Amino acid sequence: MDFSAPRGMRDFFPEDMVLRNRIFDAWRAAASASGFEQYDACVVESLDLLKRKAGEEVENQVYAFKDKSGRDLALRAEMTPTLARMVAERQGSLQFPLKWFCIAQCFRYERMTKGRKREHYQLNLDIVGEDGVSGEAEVLCAAVSAMRRIGVPDSAYRVRVSSRALLSELLARLGIEEKFHAGAFLALDKKGKMPREDIENLMREEGLGEDACRKAFDLMDISSLDEAAAIAGPDSPAVARLRELFAVLEDCGIRDQFVFDVSVVRGLSYYTGIVFEAFDVKGEFRAIFGGGRYDNLLTTIGGRPTPAVGLGFGDVVVGELLKSLGLADTAARPDLVAVGYMQPEQRAAATRLAASLRSSGRNVDLRLRAQKAKAFFSSASQRATHAVYLGPDDVAAGRARMKDLATREETEVALSCPPT
Numbered sequence: 445m446d447f448s449a450p451r452g453m454r455d456f457f458p459e460d461m462v463l464r465n466r467i468f469d470a471w472r473a474a475a476s477a478s479g480f481e482q483y484d485a486c487v488v489e490s491l492d493l494l495k496r497k498a499g500e501e502v503e504n505q506v507y508a509f510k511d512k513s514g515r516d517l518a519l520r521a522e523m524t525p526t527l528a529r530m531v532a533e534r535q536g537s538l539q540f541p542l543k544w545f546c547i548a549q550c551f552r553y554e555r556m557t558k559g560r561k562r563e564h565y566q567l568n569l570d571i572v573g574e575d576g577v578s579g580e581a582e583v584l585c586a587a588v589s590a591m592r593r594i595g596v597p598d599s600a601y602r603v604r605v606s607s608r609a610l611l612s613e614l615l616a617r618l619g620i621e622e623k624f625h626a627g628a629f630l631a632l633d634k635k636g637k638m639p640r641e642d643i644e645n646l647m648r649e650e651g652l653g654e655d656a657c658r659k660a661f662d663l664m665d666i667s668s669l670d671e672a673a674a675i676a677g678p679d680s681p682a683v684a685r686l687r688e689l690f691a692v693l694e695d696c697g698i699r700d701q702f703v704f705d706v707s708v709v710r711g712l713s714y715y716t717g718i719v720f721e722a723f724d725v726k727g728e729f730r731a732i733f734g735g736g737r738y739d740n741l742l743t744t745i746g747g748r749p750t751p752a753v754g755l756g757f758g759d760v761v762v763g764e765l766l767k768s769l770g771l772a773d774t775a776a777r778p779d780l781v782a783v784g785y786m787q788p789e790q791r792a793a794a795t796r797l798a799a800s801l802r803s804s805g806r807n808v809d810l811r812l813r814a815q816k817a818k819a820f821f822s823s824a825s826q827r828a829t830h831a832v833y834l835g836p837d838d839v840a841a842g843r844a845r846m847k848d849l850a851t852r853e854e855t856e857v858a859l860s861c862p863p864t
């Protein structure tokens with residue numbers, strides 16, 4: 445019998461929680477600082493909600509099962525369908541635009557590679573009910589703020605931005621009909637993950653001709669927004685929108701983090717406009733976060749037409765990036781006073797001291813039994829910031845010394861005597 449965690453699933457031992465909490469705290473602080481409200485939802489969804497368009501990567505990655513009543517259910521692979529379901533449910537009473545965030549555990553039966561597990565946590569930042577680029581800018585601004593709060597230097601990553609609307613305009617310029625665009629997007633998203641030949645084959649399967657496949661693939665060589673603009677034409681709405689987004693990002697003071705990259709298409713079929721993905725500059729890892737505009741998702745699940753934009757930011761890649769930058773262990777040790785005692789006779793005084801320190805707001809690790817001084821200080825130094833060790837003399841004197849384990853400085857603490 446193998447009782448280890450299933451492949452791709454993660455256990456978090458206390459030492460792992462330090463980094464996880466650092467990431468979650470940064471996510472919450474960044475989202476709240478930008479006025480996003482937190483929501484949450486069930487991890488299990490109906491399979492119908494999660495059913496995917498053919499060709500999407502997550503299509504084959506869903507953990508699906510039947511419950512005891514034979515209902516088809518699944519563990520969520522991402523949060524966006526759930527968000528759309530929740531918004532559609534209260535569409536009549538919600539105040540739009542709404543800015544919501546959540547930290548959601550998601551499950552995908554993925555091929556395990558660097559930065560990809562079968563279960564991960566994802567910060568989701570979404571704005572529903574706004575069609576202007578201020579929506580994109582606001583989620584991106586919060587994501588950059590989260591990166592900074594986590595401790596990733598700006599120089600370590602860039603966010604690559606493009607637009608499916610732009611790619612649609614470019615495909616139309618090649619004479620490729622709109623009905624082929626969705627299939628072309630999902631195929632072109634595989635660039636870098638699959639050989640060109642296979643990608644062109646995928647497009648051929650979608651019904652594109654030989655010449656169209658080649659030309660569509662060549663679009664991925666466009667190296668600047670100006671070059672794309674020259675093909676799309678002077679009145680391109682998609683180019684104007686991208687330029688406007690870059691201008692707003694300039695006003696946010698984060699423009700340097702962003703580059704135009706026509707090859708960012710995204711693998712989920714619901715995106716309709718601007719799309720983006722953040723990558724480490726060394727190109728070691730898969731995307732750190734990704735998202736875009738999805739203006740039609742609500743209607744596809746029965747809601748009223750509502751524009752939306754958002755992103756998902758996973759905990760795995762950013763954690764590995766921090767480790768590779770040597771920045772994973774920089775968190776300051778949180779305040780913790782270890783309180784120990786030499787003999788059972790000092791337990792009452794130690795317990796009273798711990799209670800009084802706790803009620804004054806300190807975190808206290810009260811030892812559960814008497815310990816020798818050496819054993820107490822050696823274990824206290826592993827986790828605590830301060831230590832107090834009581835012997836009979838301390839109790840008799842009604843005071844003890846609290847040691848700062850970093851500076852070795854000592855301060856006196858008063859002991860209250862147990863009632864006799």
Ligand code: HAM
Nearest residue numbers: 522524560561564731732733734735754755756758760
């Ligand atoms: P996604 O690009 O599939 O987008 O995932 C977003 C992020 O989640 C990725 O950039 C990565 O950080 C993390 N992630 C995804 N799969 C895994 C995995 N197997 N292991 C570790 N981390 C992973 C979405 O999920 C969209 N729903 C995001 C969104 C929100 N779009 C609009 N709103």
